[in-house]
Amino acid sequence: MAVFTPVTLDDVTQWIKQFPLGSALELKGISSGIENSNFFLTTERGEFVLTIFENLSFEQLPFYLNLMRHLADRGVAVPAPVANDQGELIVALHGKPASIVTKLEGSSQMSPRPAHCAEVGAMLARMHLAGVDYELEQPNLRGLAWWNQTTPLVLPFLSDDKAHLLRAEMHFQETFAGCDTYQQLQSGPVHADLFRNNVMFDGERLTGFFDFYFAGCDTWLFDVAVTVNDWCIDVDTGVLDEARVRALLDAYHAVRPFTAAEQTAWQPMLRAGALRFWLSRLYDFYLPREAEMLTPHDPTHFERILRERIAKPAPELF
């Protein structure tokens, strides 16, 4: 159940007048989210998604909403936030921050084939290029600094074997982040959570990336690694599927060619992408937030992926 703040059509009838969307005709709660209250909203101007943010504040939201607006304005397929007549993208509803964005067509593709991965790779490269002149800055809040804070919190819960892996990988990643090659990597706004459930497809046509609430500024290669670690694997084993990896990377490279430094950094970056989600899943599993409503994701999935990336080289970047 993902409608934490109930809203009725009556509630939005007056509120919607500040947006250039005509009258509200229908409002339907969306059951699948986990963070926010989301609704499909039909107005005289078309179909939209209304979100009431349950955790992010008015101060935190501008980075994400303005980024989506910026990308949409440059032709990247993302939900476009709609401004009210004051030019604001974030407006209070029932005392909480709320926004209206365009509705993407289609549904998530949970069993992707190479053709889907190629679409994702090409759109990801376009998104990175389109973000170059985005003016707001925010670090990836789930980057190395957060890994350093979180590691000591989860270590007491781990077996010796897992604790050893986590300590060793943190050491490896600290060294990697300090090396010359890492300093040469291009960076900018990244999605940082581009999993299968955060992309819409209509058949083999990608209709949009969404759920930008882990976005931040980080290396583009980190975004590619996170995406490959989800889109191009056998879900049961974490083993990379060569055909899907090649399709995603080649399509990305055709839009924004990878650099020699990125080629050198590719294997450690795949490990970084796995470590990031192993850590966040460990944290959510052992230290769940108060009133957490969901069964946490399985941390061992990303532990398996991390071990697999350490043991076997992945296909080359290009």
Ligand SMILES: Nc1ncnc2c1ncn2[C@@H]1O[C@H](COP(=O)(O)OP(=O)(O)O)[C@@H](O)[C@H]1O
């Ligand atoms: N712009 C959009 N267009 C179409 N569907 C959307 C859009 N935004 C969200 N959804 C739908 O709402 C669901 C929940 O969205 P999500 O961002 O994952 O919520 P939460 O932040 O609460 O986890 C998605 O799985 C998707 O089906």
Ligand SMILES: N[C@@H](CCOP(=O)(O)O)C(=O)O
């Ligand atoms: N993709 C992350 C968790 C974030 O969940 P999302 O539904 O907001 O993308 C994971 O799988 O651990």
